[in-house]
Amino acid sequence: MKLAIEWFGNLCLIGGTIFWLWGTVQLLARRSVLFKLHGLSVSDTLGSLAIVFGLLVRIPAEWPLLLLAMISLAVWNTMLGYVLAYCSSTGGDA
Amino acid sequence: MVSIVLFRLLLWLLLTADGSGINLAIGLLVAVLLPRQRLAPDRLRDWLQVLGKIAIAIPMAYIEAIEIMIWPHRHEATIREPVRPNRSAQLVFLDIFLITFTPKTIVSHYNEAGWYDVHQIERSSRQP
Amino acid sequence: MLEIILIATILILLIPIYQAFQTEDIWQKMLAFSSISSKASIIILIVSVLRDDWWIGVVAVIILSVGNAGLMLLANVLKRIDH
Numbered sequence A: 001m002k003l004a005i006e007w008f009g010n011l012c013l014i015g016g017t018i019f020w021l022w023g024t025v026q027l028l029a030r031r032s033v034l035f036k037l038h039g040l041s042v043s044d045t046l047g048s049l050a051i052v053f054g055l056l057v058r059i060p061a062e063w064p065l066l067l068l069a070m071i072s073l074a075v076w077n078t079m080l081g082y083v084l085a086y087c088s089s090t091g092g093d094a
Numbered sequence B: 001m002v003s004i005v006l007f008r009l010l011l012w013l014l015l016t017a018d019g020s021g022i023n024l025a026i027g028l029l030v031a032v033l034l035p036r037q038r039l040a041p042d043r044l045r046d047w048l049q050v051l052g053k054i055a056i057a058i059p060m061a062y063i064e065a066i067e068i069m070i071w072p073h074r075h076e077a078t079i080r081e082p083v084r085p086n087r088s089a090q091l092v093f094l095d096i097f098l099i100t101f102t103p104k105t106i107v108s109h110y111n112e113a114g115w116y117d118v119h120q121i122e123r124s125s126r127q128p
Numbered sequence C: 001m002l003e004i005i006l007i008a009t010i011l012i013l014l015i016p017i018y019q020a021f022q023t024e025d026i027w028q029k030m031l032a033f034s035s036i037s038s039k040a041s042i043i044i045l046i047v048s049v050l051r052d053d054w055w056i057g058v059v060a061v062i063i064l065s066v067g068n069a070g071l072m073l074l075a076n077v078l079k080r081i082d083h
Helices: A002-028 A033-058 A060-088 B002-016 B021-033 B044-070 B089-101 C002-022 C026-051 C054-066 C069-082
Strands: B075-082 B105-111 B115-122
Touching: A002 A033, A002 B044, A002 C002, A002 C026, A033 A060, A033 B044, A033 B089, A033 B105, A033 B115, A033 C002, A033 C026, A060 B002, A060 B089, A060 B105, A060 C026, A060 C054, A060 C069, B002 B021, B044 B089, B089 B105, B089 B115, C002 C026, C026 C054, C026 C069
Parallel strands: none
Antiparallel strands: B075 B115, B105 B115
């Protein structure tokens, strides 16, 4: 049982790292800022959440701070994504 | 009013990771004393709906992420979506948050007249 | 295991740093910087778990919970200048 939990944590860490790699490579392509933001939301929000969750499985004793880290990661990264999308696009009736 | 204080107390307890009486009292004092804006009253049902949507959005976001990793989404489009009527500022914020949280869609502009521009990526190009 | 993850994440961190130097467009630079900042704080968290030193981790959690307020302000300032 303990081994299974440990491997679940490792799986989260590996999965998060793959998300990071995939989303960050999009930065190098010649695409619009908005298109790259979709890739970054995969890597920096979802990938990082998976990595922190993997760490949480490893050291469950520190759950309050890691939970706070996950909540603020999700909220701030999503808000930064919206702010960057809004500020970089000069359409509509801005 | 009460919900804001409870939310602040929750953040305080998570940050300090200490459930003792004195710490609880300090946290409660800070949560009550910090200035707060007047909240427009919302219907409880709207809030419960949003909470349910958040619970769905997290696995949904991972599913979408895996989808766009496996099948490349090369096309982008901007669509205009109406805001549902009678939403308070907090609920509109949560709506925008939920749309932006999922990787396929990002809100790029919010207009107070009642719509937002949603930028999304797609597998095939949309017919005009 | 955690060492491999740490090395991989540091290598991935090099991608946005390279992109920030290479691109001319200011918004692409902002994207790269936002990516660098959130990745760096996650790497700090990984290091803290690896070294079993939770005080490093507290620093990372504080960085994460304060958020990227500076980048958000900068984006708004740049938008004003553009117009």
